[in-house]
Amino acid sequence: MLGPGKADLLQQIRETGSISAAGRAMGMSYKRAWSLVEEMNAAFREPLVQSARGGASGGGAQLTAMGEAVLVGYRRIEEIAAEAAGAEIAALAGFLRDMPGGK
Amino acid sequence: MLGPGKADLLQQIRETGSISAAGRAMGMSYKRAWSLVEEMNAAFREPLVQSARGGASGGGAQLTAMGEAVLVGYRRIEEIAAEAAGAEIAALAGFLRDMPGGK
Numbered sequence: 001m002l003g004p005g006k007a008d009l010l011q012q013i014r015e016t017g018s019i020s021a022a023g024r025a026m027g028m029s030y031k032r033a034w035s036l037v038e039e040m041n042a043a044f045r046e047p048l049v050q051s052a053r054g055g056a057s058g059g060g061a062q063l064t065a066m067g068e069a070v071l072v073g074y075r076r077i078e079e080i081a082a083e084a085a086g087a088e089i090a091a092l093a094g095f096l097r098d099m100p101g102g103k
Numbered sequence: 104m105l106g107p108g109k110a111d112l113l114q115q116i117r118e119t120g121s122i123s124a125a126g127r128a129m130g131m132s133y134k135r136a137w138s139l140v141e142e143m144n145a146a147f148r149e150p151l152v153q154s155a156r157g158g159a160s161g162g163g164a165q166l167t168a169m170g171e172a173v174l175v176g177y178r179r180i181e182e183i184a185a186e187a188a189g190a191e192i193a194a195l196a197g198f199l200r201d202m203p204g205g206k
Contacts, residue, residue: 001199003106045200066198073195077188084187085180092176095169096104097148 001043002074009036010063010071013049019061037061044070104146105177112139113166113174116152122164140164147173 005026012022023033041047048067052060063071082089108129115125126136144150151170155163166174185192 001107001196003108004104005106043200044198046198070195070198073191073198077184077191077195080188080191081180081184085183088176088180088183092173092180093104095147095149095173095176097146 002040002070004078006036006040007071007074007078009033010040010048010067013037013061014063014068014071017060017062019049019051022061105143105173107181109139109143110174110177110181112136113143113151113170116140116164117166117171117174120163120165122152122154125164 008026009022009028012025013019016022016025019033019037020030023030026033028036037049037051041049044066046066047064048070049061050064050067051062111129112125112131115128116122119125119128122136122140123133126133129136131139140152140154144152147169149169150167151173152164153167153170154165
């Protein structure tokens, strides 16, 4: 349904007001960012992201009320999980390669 | 690092012994499945999936020891999270559209 990548994309859209800027901030292509937004919009009962192509403002995107609720709910689950499974999460994160500039 | 989609893909690769069969079982294109495998293999200190293209067996793929460890660790985190944040996860899942044949 939703993993860390999509949650981060939602958050970047909220912060940048743009799907392409959000994707750029995460090092993904415009096409990939749009594709993930379309997946999320189709998976939930209401779209999570509302976007306007073109127009005076040159487009732009924002989270819907459902998008806000999903992002907040996801972050809350992450917090609870981090508290309950902190040791297991740290062990898994220890298997990750150190990325220059990554996380 | 890893979300539910990639974890399911790892599990399907373990079960089917094939990246393309795993992707098919999840309704994703061969290209998408390969791309996700490449992302995971690059993100971790060692590859999670080992694959052989062509050859007498026509290719095939399997999880490495690291892939097994990551999948088992991820499922354990999910279990702990489901126990600790069950109500919040159920609330979020309630926002999902009912997918015919989906989950």
